Each structure stands twice: as C-alpha cells, then as structure tokens.
Amino acid sequence: MAYWLMKTEPDECSIDDLANAAPAAVIWEGVRNYQARNFMRQMQVGDEVLIYHSSCKMIGVAGTAKVVKAAYSDPTQFDSQSSYFDAKSKKENPRWDAVDVKFVQKFKQLLPLDAIKAMPALQELALVKKGNRLSVMPVSEAEWRAILGAAGI
C-alpha cells in the first residue's frame, strides 16, 4: 500500500471528471515520461493517489483517488489518431503504461501549491523541488497525512 501524486490538467481530466465517472474508474493514460512510467509500474491496486491540478487557474491538490487496476499497456500509444500516439512503440514491447484510478474524494477546498510550498512537512516532496516536471511521483505516508490534514480531512 503506497501513496502517489499525479498531475493532470483539469481541462483533460479534473477531479470533477473523476467524480462524474464514479463509480466507474478512469484510464490514466498519456504519460510519456520514463521516470513517471516507472512509478506507475510500481503502483498496486489499493494505492492512494493525490490528484493535482496543473497549468490552470487554481493550481494544487484537488482531491484523491485510488488505483483499481495496476499498470498495463497504454492503448493510446498505438492509436495513430491520438495525440499520445508513439510510432516507435512496438506492440510486442510497449513503451508506455496506463493505470485505472477511481474517484475517492474531492477536497472541500483545493489545497493550493503555495500552501504546499509553505508546509515544513512537504519540503521533500518532488513537486516543490525546483524545476521538477515529474507528472507521477511517490508520496510518503507522513506527506500524505500532512496534505490530507491541511485539506481538513
């Protein structure tokens, strides 16, 4: 049982989109970074995920979800119509993986990035390290608790 943070642009897949899909899960696809992919491959069913909204008006952690299907071949890499298409990925050895995640909760108030940066307990979070561009990253149990505590949960 582990904790993670995943970034999403709310235009693509917001916490509300996850909530609207519930109780169905959502395919977390389109990750095209090897480090992020490797973290996804470590995810196990039941792991919990912070949903982080990036590149938008209200930047921060918006809620949580949980992994309901471990990593499998991301179908969009073979779809030439998809913006995630990767011509160099081979069917017999796919480069990219997806996981399925299911909505758990939306925070009453989004926990903003500047609040996260100000919390002593979160100084080691990859998210707040300078220049960090990882879209999937591990979160320690202490960090998880600090974030949920700050969100009033």
Added chain:
DNA sequence: GCCAACGTTGGC
C-alpha cells in the same frame, strides 16, 4: 505569452 528547467533526440 514568457521563459527557466528539464528530457529526448540524433549526429558525430
């Protein structure tokens, strides 16, 4: 829209 920081690519 800007731009710093980073990851990836490809020539050598």
Added chain:
DNA sequence: GCCAACGTTGGC
C-alpha cells in the same frame, strides 16, 4: 557516449 539542438512542462 558526448553534447548541442530541440521540444515540452508548468508556474508566473
């Protein structure tokens, strides 16, 4: 295997 050029990310 180096590294310059390029493309992308993502906060501001």
